[in-house]
Amino acid sequence: xxxxxxxxxxxxxxxxxxxxxxxxxxxxxxxxxxxxxxxxxxxxxxxxxxxxxxxxxxxxxxxxxxxxxxxxxxxxxxxxxxxxxxxxxxxxxxxxxxxxxxxxxxxxxxxxxxxxxxxxxxxxxxxxxxxxxxxxxxxxxxxxxxxxxxxxxxxxxxxxxxxxxxxxxxxxxxxxxxxxxxxxxxxxxxxxxxxxxxxxxxxxxxxxxxxxxxxxxxxxxxxxxxxxxxxxxxxxxxxxxxxxxxxxxxxxxxxxxxxxxxxxxxxxxxxxxxxxxxxxxxxxxxxxxxxxxxxxxxxxxxxxxxxxxxxxxxxxxxxxxxxxxxxxxxxxxxxxxxxxxxxxxxxxxxxxxxxxxxxxxxxxxxxxxxxxxxxxxxxxxxxxxxxxxxxxxxxxxxxxxxxxxxxxxxxxxxxxxxxxxxxxxxxxxxxxxxxxxxxxxxxxxxxxxxxxxxxxxxxxxxxxxxxxxxxxxxxxxxxxxxxxxxxxxxxxxxxxxxxxxxxxxxxxxxxxxxxxxxxxxxxxxxxxxxxxxxxxxxxxxxxxxxxxxxxxxxxxxxxxxxxxxxxxxxxxxxxxxxxxxxxxxxxxxxxxxxxxxxxxxxxxxxxxxxxxxxxxxxxxxxxxxxxxxxxxxxxxxxxxxxxxxxxxxxxxxxxxxxxxxxxxxxxxxxxxxxxxxxxxxxxxxxxxxxxxxxxxxxxxxxxxxxxxxxxxxxxxxxxxxxxxxxxxxxxxxxxxxxxxxxx
Numbered sequence: 001x002x003x004x005x006x007x008x009x010x011x012x013x014x015x016x017x018x019x020x021x022x023x024x025x026x027x028x029x030x031x032x033x034x035x036x037x038x039x040x041x042x043x044x045x046x047x048x049x050x051x052x053x054x055x056x057x058x059x060x061x062x063x064x065x066x067x068x069x070x071x072x073x074x075x076x077x078x079x080x081x082x083x084x085x086x087x088x089x090x091x092x093x094x095x096x097x098x099x100x101x102x103x104x105x106x107x108x109x110x111x112x113x114x115x116x117x118x119x120x121x122x123x124x125x126x127x128x129x130x131x132x133x134x135x136x137x138x139x140x141x142x143x144x145x146x147x148x149x150x151x152x153x154x155x156x157x158x159x160x161x162x163x164x165x166x167x168x169x170x171x172x173x174x175x176x177x178x179x180x181x182x183x184x185x186x187x188x189x190x191x192x193x194x195x196x197x198x199x200x201x202x203x204x205x206x207x208x209x210x211x212x213x214x215x216x217x218x219x220x221x222x223x224x225x226x227x228x229x230x231x232x233x234x235x236x237x238x239x240x241x242x243x244x245x246x247x248x249x250x251x252x253x254x255x256x257x258x259x260x261x262x263x264x265x266x267x268x269x270x271x272x273x274x275x276x277x278x279x280x281x282x283x284x285x286x287x288x289x290x291x292x293x294x295x296x297x298x299x300x301x302x303x304x305x306x307x308x309x310x311x312x313x314x315x316x317x318x319x320x321x322x323x324x325x326x327x328x329x330x331x332x333x334x335x336x337x338x339x340x341x342x343x344x345x346x347x348x349x350x351x352x353x354x355x356x357x358x359x360x361x362x363x364x365x366x367x368x369x370x371x372x373x374x375x376x377x378x379x380x381x382x383x384x385x386x387x388x389x390x391x392x393x394x395x396x397x398x399x400x401x402x403x404x405x406x407x408x409x410x411x412x413x414x415x416x417x418x419x420x421x422x423x424x425x426x427x428x429x430x431x432x433x434x435x436x437x438x439x440x441x442x443x444x445x446x447x448x449x450x451x452x453x454x455x456x457x458x459x460x461x462x463x464x465x466x467x468x469x470x471x472x473x474x475x476x477x478x479x480x481x482x483x484x485x486x487x488x489x490x491x492x493x494x495x496x497x498x499x500x501x502x503x504x505x506x507x508x509x510x511x512x513x514x515x516x517x518x519x520x521x522x523x524x525x526x527x528x529x530x531x532x533x534x535x536x537x538x539x540x541x542x543x544x545x546x547x548x549x550x551x552x553x554x555x556x557x558x559x560x561x562x563x564x565x566x567x568x569x570x571x572x573x574x575x576x577x578x579x580x581x582x583x584x585x586x587x588x589x590x591x592x593x594x595x596x597x598x599x600x601x602x603x604x605x606x607x608x609x610x611x612x613x614x615x616x617x618x619x620x621x622x623x624x625x626x627x628x629x630x631x632x633x634x635x636x637x638x639x640x641x642x643x644x645x646x647x648x649x650x651x652x653x654x655x656x657x658x659x660x661x662x663x664x665x666x667x668x669x670x671x672x673x674x675x676x677x678x679x680x681x682x683x684x685x686x687x688x689x690x691x692x693x694x695x696x697x698x699x700x701x702x703x704x705x706x707x708x709x710x711x712x713x714x715x716x717x718x719x720x721x722x723x724x725x726x727x728x729x730x731x732x733x734x735x736x737x738x739x740x741x742x743x
Contacts, residue, residue, distance in 0.1 A: 034064070035065050038059075038062075038132055039125050039132060042529065042575070045137065045138060046535045047111045047138060049111050049171065051111055052110055053109045053111055054106065054107075054108055055108075055109055055123070056540050056542065057076050057105045058102075058103050058569055060569075070101075070103025071127055072102075076123065077123070077125075078121060078122070079094035079122050080121060081121070081135075088112070088114075092110065103524065118140070121136040141170055144167055144176055145169075146166070146167050147165070148239070148240050152245075153242055157211055160208045161209050165207075167203045171537065172537075172557050175201070179227050179228070181227045182227075183207050183224070183225050185242075193212075195207050218243075220241055223240045223242055224238070224239045252276060253276050254274070256274075258271050264327070264391060267360075268324055270323065270324045271341045273290065275315055281319075283315060288343055289310040292341045294327075295339075306344070321343070338359055340355055340356070363392075364391055365389060366389050369466050371383075372385075372477075373471070373580070375469040376425050378427050378498060382423060382425065384420070386411060386421050395413070398451070398457075399413075400448050402448050403447045404444060405429055406424060447464065447466070448466060477495070480582050483582055486587050487587055493551065493566075494548075495568075524542075525543055526568045527540065527568070528541055529566075530552055531565070532562055539554065557586075565579050
């Protein structure tokens with residue numbers, strides 16, 4: 001893991017000396033600010049409007065030119081520079097705080113509302129007749145975060161597409177309800193369509209966007225969404241690039257793929273060939289011919305040679321052909337080769353051909369070491385993750401010895417091929433390297449070798465020679481007690497100082513006295529800031545150095561990976577720094593369940609009940625074998641309101657499947673009923689599925705209607721014996737023509 005960057009302001013401490021040119025002896029014994037005072041500032045350099053900017057300050061006075069001491073019980077004031085706030089009528093009130101016995105203070109400064117711009121925060125401290133003001137530059141972010149989602153970036157010209165917009169507050173991380181969002185479709189920088197929608201309670205909005213007609217396939221549109229807050233402040237614009245999609249009639253297609261992404265020399269790999277018709281359905285029983293060969297060979301072009309050198313096959317019920325091929329056994333190390341499969345078939349006059357290629361190499365096993373801080377911190381006992389993979393990139397479980405400068409350990413990897421190694425790195429660890437994987441940086445060599453014979457590493461004889469980066473400038477390690485925390489909880493932290501860190505941290509030019517500065521920094525402790533990944537929110541606290549540590553409260557509503565950064569002041573030099581990260585989870589995790597249900601989409605209606613009626617209208621059970629075949633099964637809505645609405649829509653005819661255990665009926669709206677006649681005829685010819693069509697008008701008998709319906713298809717008026725009226729009739733073994741009418 002790379003070491004996290006620290007985009008923080010005010011990590012330097014500069015002594016401001018008084019104007020009087022008196023000697024150190026003359027000023028010895030005077031007040032703590034006889035020669036000047038200064039502020040150490042540790043704060044984020046950006047934030048969202050409405051959020052608070054955590055600012056850590058340390059007030060220091062200079063009794064002499066070369067000594068300093070913390071200033072106790074002095075007032076520190078923070079205020080925004082009105083010249084950089086933009087057009088405002090009033091300046092936000094200042095925030096004041098008093099330092100503690102160690103000269104430390106914490107300020108939570110509200111970030112004023114407004115659009116994105118660069119602000120200036122003025123921090124002042126006063127002691128007696130002396131005053132010091134520091135300026136902190138803060139980038140104010142957009143108040144709202146907008147995300148735009150579309151089903152597909154390839155759109156059909158002349159159609160309409162759906163777009164979903166989510167809006168959340170950057171200050172709280174919560175959804176932003178009732179926020180107007182402007183959605184625009186730009187063509188060449190000009191808006192062709194603009195719509196304004198409002199988010200719901202979950203901060204989500206949806207709109208339909210018409211796509212203009214265009215004949216050029218290389219054309220592009222930009223779909224942009226921008227939210228407007230209550231004060232008129234705009235948010236970051238979310239944009240998606242759209243391109244035309246060429247609509248062509250459905251055609252059969254062939255797909256080919258290998259089961260593995262890469263192979264070793266001599267491996268036997270399997271492949272699958274899939275064939276689909278124009279509707280995307282499997283094509284079963286189709287003859288297919290397949291050719292396989294390594295790199296440098298090609299399938300024959302001549303039809304006679306193709307028939308001779310290829311393997312015949314036939315698709316199964318799933319429209320697939322499965323096979324296997326053996327990779328070359330001898331491969332040039334580092335160069336590798338490929339294995340290709342080519343399949344051809346003919347379906348309904350369409351010549352289908354598809355090929356797939358897989359790489360064949362002679363890979364070797366590998367091992368990696370990942371320090372917890374991204375790089376080794378000299379002088380600190382730290383953890384490293386050892387990960388071992390075989391030549392197939394699969395985990396290797398076994399015992400390994402790890403050796404390095406001051407490191408001698410035996411660990412056993414688990415089923416995932418991972419193990420934890422603790423290394424108390426020497427203070428002088430690391431050397432500059434010009435060659436190897438760590439060329440151009442400071443690194444340490446580590447050797448990892450298996451403790452015994454491991455089948456997964458049978459082909460490897462030499463140990464793994466690893467190169468681990470070393471951060472010579474780091475003098476401490478920031479370690480959270482746990483890497484997974486919940487929003488709103490207090491996160492315990494410890495800063496582990498490296499042994500000999502004072503000697504390395506206090507290196508100063510000749511003539512300077514660094515010992516006092518080191519002791520002053522140790523007494524102040526460490527300033528720790530936790531910041532969101534988008535830098536919109538942050539929190540901070542002072543903690544003690546060493547094993548005592550401290551706790552840092554995580555903000556409510558925090559989620560995701562938050563960056564940790566710690567800094568300790570040093571006089572005349574940059575502050576000591578340490579970093580880390582923590583995964584923050586919400587206090588309540590949502591649970592989403594999805595259940596696959598059969599059937600098709602249908603308009604909402606009350607559940608239906610199946611009853612049977614005789615031609616005279618008397619209700620009865622479904623007719624058995626002894627009942628007249630002129631009896632019919634009807635469908636009735638369960639509620640009176642549904643029955644009235646169903647009568648108003650008319651009636652429909654239904655043929656049911658003999659395998660149906662239960663039948664459900666939905667009210668048919670007029671739009672569906674008008675197109676049911678043509679679609680019903682095609683479905684009735686193909687299978688025994690239920691077919692819906694408008695019933696004939698007038699008072700025709702059931703038998704006459706059945707004959708008319710059958711003659712329109714050129715069939716006998718007598719229904720097939722395998723068709724039954726309803727589930728009850730099917731269970732009774734009754735085969736009768738069914739005329740279903742919603743009542």
